[in-house]
């Protein structure tokens with residue numbers, strides 16, 4: 001695949017079981033349901049006349065030949081696929097219906113919850129604090145800030161008193177300065193004056209490289225009048241050698257990701273923590289969770305063995321009382337700063353062991369954030385996302401949008417697919433910035449993309465959760481979650497990339513019908529999401545001329561309304577499918593992306609499996625959202641094969657004999673996917689009824 005990094009692109013419980021186990025005709029819930037088909041149209045499963053389809057020529061080449069032979073075989077057994085005779089009498093399109101045999105979309109009622117709100121700004125100015133006048137003037141003149149935010153007003157005095165502090169306040173409320181200002185204020189007053197060669201006085205841990213760079217930049221600005229204090233950043237992906245050299249020269253405020261810091265602790269002689277007075281753990285719930293446990297324990301051991309007296313600060317928008325459980329952080333008589341508190345705990349509870357397991361029920365959400373969810377059948381997911389992006393790009397004010405995916409592979413797939421399929425169709429005069437960011441990219445590229453998106457007025461950033469925490473990307477207008485997050489906390493951090501510091505922002509969560517219950521889960525955390533109708537998103541396609549169907553002159557009137565919208569969605573889907581099936585390589589590439597999706601789906605925590613379970617997925621339908629015309633039949637082998645390659649399914653022979661291993665489990669999982677939960681008997685019945693999986 002060509003590297004497209006720099007492309008500029010112009011431009012629910014039992015219900016689920018019923019859907020999987022019953023033929024389409026019987027999929028009729030008693031609950032009030034909305035149909036995809038509008039009232040004027042015959043029910044999809046009964047429609048006999050083929051729907052009008054676009055005039056798209058198959059791509060030439062090997063893949064096209066393969067595809068057409070596949071299609072020939074399909075024709076015999078397939079009653080559900082649409083085809084159309086073009087004027088010359090040739091069958092031109094072979095796209096299965098996007099709008100047939102989909103599960104019903106459950107009605108979503110906006111949950112009646114009152115979100116926790118914070119007052120973002122206080123009425124106090126930085127000059128009201130007992131800060132060095134040069135620091136105040138730097139805040140006022142270099143950073144351009146006069147008033148403190150609420151979290152700053154509450155946190156800075158506590159930290160200036162030397163207290164250990166746990167800080168929770170909503171995303172985009174100014175927590176970086178809430179710790180940055182007291183650190184700088186205290187270090188500028190150290191006598192004798194700090195020397196570069198002294199090494200670290202403050203250690204700031206953050207979860208990602210981009211956040212490390214961002215926090216470094218803020219601290220650097222604050223240090224403008226105090227040139228003798230040297231800040232520095234360590235992060236994976238950079239040359240170790242140059243970092244070692246910088247460490248040797250001396251860094252007084254050290255900002256690092258845990259992994260990289262541990263790397264240096266193990267391998268760099270010149271790193272010591274003898275003078276450390278501050279330990280700041282930003283996004284502490286993330287850093288102190290299981291993923292970083294080993295690293296963080298080793299770092300804290302190194303710290304504890306060298307410095308006894310230090311002030312500890314933990315911060316996050318989703319800080320919970322359990323964060324100190326996994327790490328040996330001995331907070332001494334800590335102050336708990338919570339700007340909007342809904343938890344039953346009071347300040348003292350913050351350190352009580354029994355309170356440590358308690359998850360706050362809810363977290364504050366930005367007041368100007370408008371949250372939406374759209375429920376879309378799997379088959380229509382891809383076109384809906386494309387329609388949403390295209391629709392927003394047509395608006396007068398171009399969007400600055402972040403789209404979250406579950407894995408690096410998914411980001412790469414959609415980045416390339418959208419780039420290749422949408423670029424040639426959109427205006428050259430109005431090119432959109434289309435970027436991607438994920439953990440498998442080289443650091444230079446990550447930094448470049450981060451800076452490019454930061455500076456852009458408009459653009460679409462496709463990314464993983466690497467961009468979910470802490471990043472302060474200015475003027476982001478839309479957050480799209482194409483794959484649901486694994487926790488409410490992750491949801492909050494993702495949407496928190498917009499509507500920062502009182503600004504307006506919107507978010508869209510894309511769910512398939514079996515995931516609709518997730519909206520109630522969010523409501524349990526006092527997160528209120530309103531429904532956006534799929535049809536409204538798809539109707540944006542009516543503005544796209546490149547999706548217009550070329551009709552035979554005088555033969556048929558231009559369709560309008562829902563019918564036209566469906567036709568255009570089908571044209572767009574066909575374009576994606578044509579690209580994916582243009583060669584065996586692209587088809588394999590799409591299958592791998594599909595594998596990645598299924599793998600990521602299997603990683604939802606146990607507590608969420610009733611909503612997100614691979615068995616709820618209909619592989620044939622999901623395949624469509626990867627531009628694949630049918631469910632790949634060798635996916636199981638490919639998946640286990642690739643896992644084996646990665647060494648993830650290595651087992652001793654004796655173990656394999658004892659119990660089914662990862663390979664077997666994955667294989668079972670996917671076999672159930674192929675069967676969509678159907679026993680061979682039920683499958684036969686379904687086939688006889690004319691609703692075989694292949695026809696969906």
Ligand SMILES: Nc1ncnc2c1ncn2[C@@H]1O[C@H](COP(=O)(O)OP(=O)(O)OP(=O)(O)O)[C@@H](O)[C@H]1O
Pocket residue numbers: 144145146147148149152169170171172173174175176177316317469470471472496500501
């Ligand atoms: N007192 C202030 N006045 C004006 N702007 C401020 C003030 N304090 C911080 N900001 C700005 O607000 C934005 C958000 O700040 P910051 O990134 O520190 O938020 P955060 O609370 O750490 O967010 P998250 O929880 O997402 O990490 C930044 O652009 C920052 O420069």
